[in-house]
Amino acid sequence: MSGRDRIDAYLDELFVRLRGDAAEGRSMLAEAEAHLRDAAAASIEAGMDEDAAQQAAIAAFGSPGHVARSADRHPVASAITAFVMAGGALAIVGFVAIGLSAVIAKVVAMLTSTQWVYGAPSGYRFTAAQCAHWLLVQPTAIGCGAAAAMENSDDSFQFTIGGVVAGLLVVGIAIGLALLLRRAGRFTHRRIPLVVVWAVGATAFGGAGVGLLAAGLGDVVVSGLWGQGLWFIESAVALVLAVYFGARLIAATTRSLGVVAQG
Numbered sequence: 001m002s003g004r005d006r007i008d009a010y011l012d013e014l015f016v017r018l019r020g021d022a023a024e025g026r027s028m029l030a031e032a033e034a035h036l037r038d039a040a041a042a043s044i045e046a047g048m049d050e051d052a053a054q055q056a057a058i059a060a061f062g063s064p065g066h067v068a069r070s071a072d073r074h075p076v077a078s079a080i081t082a083f084v085m086a087g088g089a090l091a092i093v094g095f096v097a098i099g100l101s102a103v104i105a106k107v108v109a110m111l112t113s114t115q116w117v118y119g120a121p122s123g124y125r126f127t128a129a130q131c132a133h134w135l136l137v138q139p140t141a142i143g144c145g146a147a148a149a150m151e152n153s154d155d156s157f158q159f160t161i162g163g164v165v166a167g168l169l170v171v172g173i174a175i176g177l178a179l180l181l182r183r184a185g186r187f188t189h190r191r192i193p194l195v196v197v198w199a200v201g202a203t204a205f206g207g208a209g210v211g212l213l214a215a216g217l218g219d220v221v222v223s224g225l226w227g228q229g230l231w232f233i234e235s236a237v238a239l240v241l242a243v244y245f246g247a248r249l250i251a252a253t254t255r256s257l258g259v260v261a262q263g
Contacts, residue, residue, distance in 0.1 A: 101237045131148075
């Protein structure tokens with residue numbers, strides 16, 4: 001039969017339902033087509049017409065959904081590794097953003113004011129013990145507020161960079177283990193759709209950016225973490241990432257809607 005036949009239509013549907021590695025998908029489609037063509041040819045030799053032979057071969061082989069599910073021998077493990085990979089990628093972006101914010105804050109403090117970037121509000125009351133400690137560790141500072149801002153500058157940068165390095169190490173180990181388990185267990189290479197990744201990124205960074213902006217506008221003081229400029233800088237970095245992820249989400253959604261409309 002020339003042109004599109006039942007087996008071609010079946011393979012098209014199976015292709016849509018298959019998930020994971022492209023090479024594995026192509027191999028699965030090739031095997032399925034070979035099996036179906038051979039089965040149909042045997043039925044034709046036995047006297048069945050071609051259309052009925054193809055229909056019988058497909059019925060014996062199984063529905064596209066069943067075949068696609070059976071191709072994934074470890075669906076739960078495959079899904080977990082896919083989430084680890086996608087979540088790890090977003091976590092890496094997040095940790096890099098935190099580190100970048102710390103570097104930018106340091107530069108801005110040098111160019112403008114350490115007090116504005118790292119200091120507490122002018123009306124904030126420090127205890128006598130706090131002032132004594134900060135003036136002791138920052139002897140060049142003039143006044144308790146300046147000493148507190150200088151100390152917060154040093155501590156904030158060191159702790160942030162240390163946390164970023166530790167976080168990236170943990171994420172790297174998690175991704176490495178996921179890759180090793182996937183290869184050792186021969187899991188199907190499932191991937192979280194990029195449109196989902198863009199949506200999660202836009203939501204997470206957008207929410208963080210708005211929250212940090214509110215903290216900056218309110219000049220919020222949190223134990224061990226203060227500095228109006230620091231809030232604004234972190235908010236700006238988060239919102240830039242939110243715009244990036246949002247733009248990618250819109251582009252991906254637009255392409256998907258265009259494909260559906262054409263179909």
